[in-house]
Structure formats: structure tokens, C-alpha cells
Amino acid sequence: MTRSTPAQPWRHRVRRHWPLLAVTVLLLALAVPAAFLALPGFLAPPPAAPAPTVPAWQQPPATLAAPGGLAPLTDAALRPDRAAVTAQLQPLLTPDGDGSFTGLVQDAITGDVLFDQGASAARVPASNLKLLTAVAALRTLGPDHRFSTTVVAGSNPNQVVLVGGGDVLLAAGDSAADQVRGRTGLATLAAQTATALAAAGAAGEITVALDDSLFSGPALNPAWDLGDVAAGEVAPLAPIALNAARFAPTDTSGARPSDPAITAAEQFASQLRVAGAAAGLTVAADVGRSPAPADAATLARAESATVAQQLDVMLQDSDNYLAEALGRLAAVASGRPGSNDGATDVVRAEVAAAGVDTSGLALEDVCGLAMGNRVSALDLVSVVRTIATGADDRLRAALAGFPVAGLTGTLDVRYQDPASQQGAGLVRAKTGTLNTVIALSGYVVDADGRLLLFSFIGNDLAPGAAGNKAAVDRAAAALAGCGCR
Numbered sequence: 001m002t003r004s005t006p007a008q009p010w011r012h013r014v015r016r017h018w019p020l021l022a023v024t025v026l027l028l029a030l031a032v033p034a035a036f037l038a039l040p041g042f043l044a045p046p047p048a049a050p051a052p053t054v055p056a057w058q059q060p061p062a063t064l065a066a067p068g069g070l071a072p073l074t075d076a077a078l079r080p081d082r083a084a085v086t087a088q089l090q091p092l093l094t095p096d097g098d099g100s101f102t103g104l105v106q107d108a109i110t111g112d113v114l115f116d117q118g119a120s121a122a123r124v125p126a127s128n129l130k131l132l133t134a135v136a137a138l139r140t141l142g143p144d145h146r147f148s149t150t151v152v153a154g155s156n157p158n159q160v161v162l163v164g165g166g167d168v169l170l171a172a173g174d175s176a177a178d179q180v181r182g183r184t185g186l187a188t189l190a191a192q193t194a195t196a197l198a199a200a201g202a203a204g205e206i207t208v209a210l211d212d213s214l215f216s217g218p219a220l221n222p223a224w225d226l227g228d229v230a231a232g233e234v235a236p237l238a239p240i241a242l243n244a245a246r247f248a249p250t251d252t253s254g255a256r257p258s259d260p261a262i263t264a265a266e267q268f269a270s271q272l273r274v275a276g277a278a279a280g281l282t283v284a285a286d287v288g289r290s291p292a293p294a295d296a297a298t299l300a301r302a303e304s305a306t307v308a309q310q311l312d313v314m315l316q317d318s319d320n321y322l323a324e325a326l327g328r329l330a331a332v333a334s335g336r337p338g339s340n341d342g343a344t345d346v347v348r349a350e351v352a353a354a355g356v357d358t359s360g361l362a363l364e365d366v367c368g369l370a371m372g373n374r375v376s377a378l379d380l381v382s383v384v385r386t387i388a389t390g391a392d393d394r395l396r397a398a399l400a401g402f403p404v405a406g407l408t409g410t411l412d413v414r415y416q417d418p419a420s421q422q423g424a425g426l427v428r429a430k431t432g433t434l435n436t437v438i439a440l441s442g443y444v445v446d447a448d449g450r451l452l453l454f455s456f457i458g459n460d461l462a463p464g465a466a467g468n469k470a471a472v473d474r475a476a477a478a479l480a481g482c483g484c485r
Contacts, residue, residue: 075109077449084484085114092474093117096467099436099460104377105479108389108443108451114484115454119381122360122374123457126432127318128439129368129375131383133343134311134398136350136366137326140333143308143397147329149184149240151193151268152296158204160193160272160299161292162265164212164240166332167304168325169313171249172242172267175302180309181249184302186242186264190271192300198279205282208272209290210265214239215328217339223364223372232256233369234320237328239338240264244321252317262287308397315401315430316409320367327366340365354392356382368432380441380455388443388453402428402442405476414473423477429454433469436461440472446482454479 085105093101104119106112113119147166154161171182175189197206219236220229228234232254235245238261243249245260257263265287273283304310307326314322324343330350331342344363352358356379364370387395403409406416406424410431415424429442441455456472 071449073109073445073449073451078483078485079107079110079112080114080446080448080450080452080482080484082112082114085479085482088478088482088484089115089475090117092478093456093471095458095461096465096471097462099458099462099468101456101458101471102377103454103456103475104381105452105454106381106385108385108453111385114452119377119455120360122362122376123439123459124371124434124437125368125373125375125380125457126434126437126439127320127368128380128430128432128441128455128457129363129366129373130315130318130323131380131387131398131430131441132347132351132375133323133327133330133366134315134401135354135383135387135395136330136347137307137311138394138397139350139354139392140330140346141307141326143306143311143394145307146303146305149189149302149304150298151189151300152292152298154207154209154290154296155293157200157202159207159209159290160197161209161211161290161296162240162268163292164210164214164238164261164264166214166239166325166329167302168239168241168244168260168322169304169310170240170242170264172271180305180313181243183305186268187271187275189300189302190268191275192302193272194275194279194281196299197276197281202281205284206272206276207284208265208269208287210240210261210287211290211292212238212240212261213291214332215338217337217341221324221340221365221370223370225371228369230255234324234367235260237321237324237340239325239329241321241325242267244319244325256321262289308400311398312401315398316403318410318431320369323367324365351383354383354386354390354395356386369434371434377441377455377457380439380457381453384441384443384453384455388451399428402430404428405473414469415477417470420470420473420477423473423480426480427473427476429476432457435463438468438472440476442476444476444480446479446484448483452479452482 093103102118102121105115149165149167150163152161167184169181171185173185173187175185176182235256241260242264245256269283269287327343328338331346332338334346336342336346343366347366348358362374364372387398403411405411405427427444429440432439438458443453445451456475458468461468
């Protein structure tokens with residue numbers, strides 16, 4: 001019998017367990033790389049993606065800046081060259097399709113004309129006409145003038161008369177002394193009236209009448225397109241209205257009250273009904289028109305925001321109703337009728353008295369809605385120059401109302417594209433937009449510190465063509481960046 005060697009049992013065990021050993025080795029080979037991959041997850045979070053680079057001008061300041069401000073304008077600033085300015089603007093001021101542009105650029109201090117493209121031609125100005133209305137209002141009424149809304153005793157002890165004195169920015173609720181729209185609230189006026197009636201011993205049902213006789217003539221201008229009226233561009237004119245003849249202070253478009261004065265009077269009667277209930281007073285539902293008796297006792301009175309504050313709203317928002325009301329109020333202040341004819345007459349007269357040549361001026365309204373209006377770019381620059389640098393410092397009150405490019409008013413969402421961005425925050429101008437009209441008139445300080453005045457007017461344009469508004473914005477922005485020599 002042959003005896004086994006000592007190695008035989010070991011080899012036999014290896015051969016018997018070889019499949020298991022092979023699997024174990026394979027698992028270890030797979031497990032080691034997996035461990036290296038998984039280990040960082042147990043030791044530390046994965047590295048964060050690189051933080052986006054924040055521009056220096058967006059980062060919090062490390063130190064406080066030294067106090068400072070803008071240097072005053074000076075005639076020593078370098079003057080632009082006319083040929084250089086013209087070369088900048090001519091390629092920009094072109095229509096998108098039909099129509100044409102006229103324009104003028106002038107140095108505010110010297111009066112030098114730096115660009116003239118048909119500037120003397122009479123054109124439809126759209127809402128740029130409101131600049132002329134602002135001049136007339138400031139010259140006849142003054143920047144600090146306020147309009148009174150009063151309630152007086154009527155023809156019998158149980159009648160009160162609400163008298164419209166020119167405030168068309170009334171609010172339905174309480175007065176807000178820090179506001180322009182709604183500085184006078186009908187709820188506050190009604191509470192004052194109820195207190196006065198109770199003190200006088202009034203009892204029983206009170207009737208409310210409306211006296212809106214301060215304005216005369218047609219309440220709707222025959223030169224206005226009825227489609228514009230239906231669309232809410234304007235409403236029948238009266239010397240008293242809520243929210244500039246809007247149903248709500250937040251409304252900026254759409255239908256308006258068909259009779260803004262009666263709408264305001266009915267709101268007053270409703271507020272008086274609430275205020276008088278505690279004193280046992282009732283108020284009739286119907287409101288009619290009736291002139292206030294001569295020398296009637298005043299029961300309540302409230303004052304509007306100043307003319308300067310209202311002009312800010314008119315120019316910033318391009319409010320047609322407010323412009324027409326201020327035009328009629330300027331007419332009354334000058335001794336003219338409070339009508340459309342009185343308003344156009346006083347605007348023409350006061351602009352001429354301020355030193356602007358009005359020989360080519362044609363006015364059908366004072367808000368710019370009528371297509372029969374005619375004003376040249378030269379006239380508009382003359383008006384802007386009179387406001388900015390003229391001898392009558394009352395007119396400076398209009399400067400704050402010019403919308404600021406990219407920031408305020410009707411320019412708040414313009415000057416966003418790269419071609420006009422350099423004008424954002426610098427260009428200050430009144431806009432004008434009708435179906436076939438684009439206009440922009442205002443002022444800007446150029447890159448060298450010169451105050452430049454400009455007016456660009458497009459007429460007979462293709463309706464809705466986006467390039468026309470872009471054209472006037474690019475032209476004004478080019479002036480802002482101009483070192484044109």
C-alpha cells in the first residue's frame with residue numbers, strides 16, 4: 001500500500017475550495033475601488049460648484065464713500081460739434097416703414113443748434129403738447145396754487161350743494177394729506193358736512209345738489225375721435241371728478257364714467273349718508289345739478305394738491321383728463337371761459353408771453369389727443385428751454401415732471417435694450433404716442449457736462465411699428481453718451 005505525502009491533503013483542500021476562493025478574490029477586487037469611490041461621502045461633502053463671479057459694482061462696499069455730489073453745470077464744459085452730433089443722429093432718426101422724423105438739438109446755454117432735421121415743420125405733437133399746457137398753468141395759476149372743493153348751504157335748510165372748484169383728483173374715502181391723487185377725500189368732506197349740519201340743528205332728510213358750473217362749453221371736445229373716448233383716453237370735462245375721471249385710483253385704461261361730476265356727487269351723498277346717520281340725518285338717493293346760492297354759508301372745504309404737484313402727475317403719467325382740466329382752470333384764472341376754446345387760447349397766449357414763437361402753432365385741445373394739433377420740434381425745444389433756463393423761475397416747477405428714462409412715468413420700461421441703455425437714468429423727456437405719431441422732447445446732460453435740449457417728432461408712421469419708438473430712444477441715448485467733437 002502506498003503512503004500519501006504530506007502535501008496531498010493541502011492540494012486536495014485547495015482544489016475542493018477553489019471556486020469559493022475565486023469568488024472571494026473577485027469580490028475583493030470589486031470592493032476596493034468601490035470603497036475609494038464611496039469613502040469621500042462618509043468623510044466630507046462633495047466639493048461645491050464654483051460660486052458665480054459677482055461684479056464689483058454689485059458687491060457691498062468695503063468702506064464708506066466720501067461725501068460728494070454732482071458738479072454744477074458750467075459754460076466751460078466742452079461744446080459739441082454740430083457736424084459730429086448730426087453724424088450721430090441722422091442714421092438713428094429714421095422711420096420703421098412709412099412716415100418721417102423731424103428733430104432739433106440745441107445747447108441750452110448758448111442756444112447753438114447742433115442738429116436740425118426739418119425742425120421748423122408743423123407736426124402733430126401728441127402728448128408733447130402737455131409741455132405747453134404746463135407753462136400756461138404755471139404762469140396763470142402759479143406752482144403753489146390749490147383748488148377748493150366746498151360744500152355750502154343750499155336754497156333750503158335741508159339742502160347742501162357740492163361745489164366743484166377744479167380738483168379732479170378726489171378720492172372716495174378719507175383725505176390723504178401726503179398724496180397728490182386723493183389729497184381730498186369725499187368721506188372726510190362728508191364728515192365735516194355732517195358735523196356742520198348737526199351743529200346747525202338740521203333734521204330730517206338732506207338732499208345733495210351739484211354745482212359744476214365753473215366749466216362751460218361742450219364737455220367733450222368735438223375734435224376728439226369718439227373711438228378714443230370710448231377706449232377711455234379721455235372723458236367729459238368737469239371741475240370735479242374722482243381719480244381723474246376713473247372708476248378706481250388703480251385704473252389706468254378702459255372705460256370711464258360718462259358723467260364724472262355726477263359720479264363724484266353721488267359718492268359724496270353716499271358718504272354723507274354714512275356720516276350723518278349718527279346725528280339722525282338721512283340723505284336722499286337722487287343727486288341733481290343746482291347752482292350754489294350767492295353768499296351761501298360754507299359747511300365744509302378741502303384743498304387739492306398744488307398745481308406743481310398736479311403737473312408732476314400730468315407729465316409723468318401723461319394724464320389727458322388732468323391736462324384738459326388744468327387748461328380750463330388756467331383759462332378761468334386768466335379771465336377766459338372755462339371751456340376748450342378758453343383753454344387753447346390761454347395756452348397759446350401764455351406760451352407766446354414766455355417768449356416762444358407761436359406763429360405756426362395750431363391747437364384743437366391742450367392734452368395732445370386731437371390730430372389737428374400742430375407744433376414744430378423748434379417750438380417744443382423753445383418751450384423746454386424756457387422751462388429749464390428762462391427768466392420766469394415759476395416754470396422750473398415743471399422739470400420734476402419730466403419722466404426719467406428707464407425709471408419713472410411713461411419712460412419707466414423703455415431704454416432697456418443695448419442700443420439705448422446708455423440713456424437710462426440720464427434722459428428726461430415727455431413722451432407722445434398716437435396711432436401714427438411718436439414724439440419725445442426733453443433734456444439731457446452729455447458726457448462732457450453740456451445741457452442739451454431736444455425734440456424728435458415722427459408723423460404718418462406705420463401703426464404699431466416698434467422701430468419708431470426705438471428710434472427716438474436711441475437718438476436721445478446717443479446725446480447722453482455724446483462727446484461729440
